[in-house]
């Protein structure tokens with residue numbers, strides 16, 4: 001198989017990946033095992049083997065008598081890889097025998113576990129350690145900062161384990177902390193039984209770490225339940241083009257994305273989206289013009305707010321203050337409450353551009369609240385179904401611009417849209433508000449969205465929530481086809497034939 005990527009280096013990006021040949025959307029670019037995996041630095045106690053939270057009780061590993069692990073029946077049967085590795089276990093056991101290492105030391109320092117795991121590779125896998133140590137750290141920018149001070153407790157902990165005994169570089173642990181911060185990916189821990197949600201872990205992947213950032217990426221990243229990362233092309237990528245991963249949340253406005261990149265990754269993003277005050281025509285950080293009431297007021301990189309319609313200019317204190325108020329309001333409302341979200345959207349729509357990220361945030365949350373309500377209700381109302389459809393339809397064009405090609409959020413939104421359309425169409429047909437032909441039109445529309453969703457979900461790993469959604473969507477696709485056949489049979493039974501909406505339109509044009 002020919003290589004799919006090459007490594008390049010530039011003054012601006014450091015090392016980065018380019019396509020070694022033309023890549024098609026959906027094509028796998030690289031697969032990567034974690035170099036090191038562990039909980040976040042502010043974690044509460046988790047099992048060293050499976051990362052499930054240890055809430056009230058824990059056992060210690062039978063072999064080393066140090067590592068906290070799951071009590072009762074132990075870790076889930078589905079656990080295929082033991083994260084408390086044999087070498088880590090031997091290391092703890094040795095320290096227990098020689099220095100009396102106590103399990104409580106590990107309990108108190110669980111937030112430093114990832115750093116410890118990264119450091120243990122120095123002995124167990126020197127080649128990987130060297131690669132890890134060559135990653136960008138921005139160490140100079142971190143020196144004397146609050147993050148440096150925060151990591152001093154980890155330095156002390158690692159030192160107490162004797163891991164720095166023969167080390168001359170006194171900043172080695174800070175360097176490891178920095179390499180993790182700058183290069184790690186968020187990884188979903190195992191689902192917590194009875195709750196379903198997961199701990200957020202961090203993983204360092206040495207190949208994937210080389211991907212450069214763009215606020216409109218051209219890759220799709222998935223990490224399966226065994227924590228193997230697969231990077232796919234999300235759009236077609238031409239040979240020689242840079243392969244980008246979006247390090248930030250694409251549904252945040254420019255100021256927030258830039259702040260996140262500056263604080264966490266130490267660079268100023270100058271991508272096409274960041275330098276376009278309209279954010280690719282989405283106006284995601286824009287306000288409604290207080291003067292002409294129809295134009296969108298955008299902010300230039302110099303901080304000047306200008307209405308794109310009437311061209312009036314505004315002070316930062318004017319527009320910026322209004323946006324801040326809308327953001328503060330979203331922080332305090334109950335985001336699980338349909339009425340509060342609806343009221344927020346109504347009020348804030350008078351101040352912010354329709355696709356402002358705060359409105360999109362509220363829209364996504366409201367869509368989630370309505371989904372739960374629809375799933376709970378045996379007979380959801382037409383009103384709630386219509387509103388849910390409307391919200392999905394508002395989100396999709398923005399997602400198309402900001403996450404072109406394959407995107408997880410888009411796949412889920414398309415799936416939700418199809419499911420609600422099918423439900424509404426059935427309700428309307430059952431109550432005789434639409435005919436068989438009308439029902440068929442709606443089902444065909446829903447099928448189009450479901451197919452688009454499935455095309456994206458197919459690349460999700462089977463053993464992940466999105467993979468499970470893919471299996472569910474496939475089942476629903478089969479059920480939808482069966483419903484469509486039944487509806488067609490009904491139309492034929494009435495002695496009619498079904499003519500699609502598009503064909504009906506064409507026929508109408510021909511007659512005219």
Ligand SMILES: C[S@@+](CC[C@H](N)C(=O)[O-])C[C@H]1O[C@@H](n2cnc3c(N)ncnc32)[C@H](O)[C@@H]1O
Nearest residue numbers: 013014015135136182183209210212213265267
């Ligand atoms: C995850 S690392 C990528 C690998 C890194 N280039 C290396 O050589 O180790 C992230 C770092 O790459 C650089 N980088 C990535 N994308 C960039 C971009 N769009 N503009 C400027 N620097 C970027 C920044 O230094 C950032 O902190």
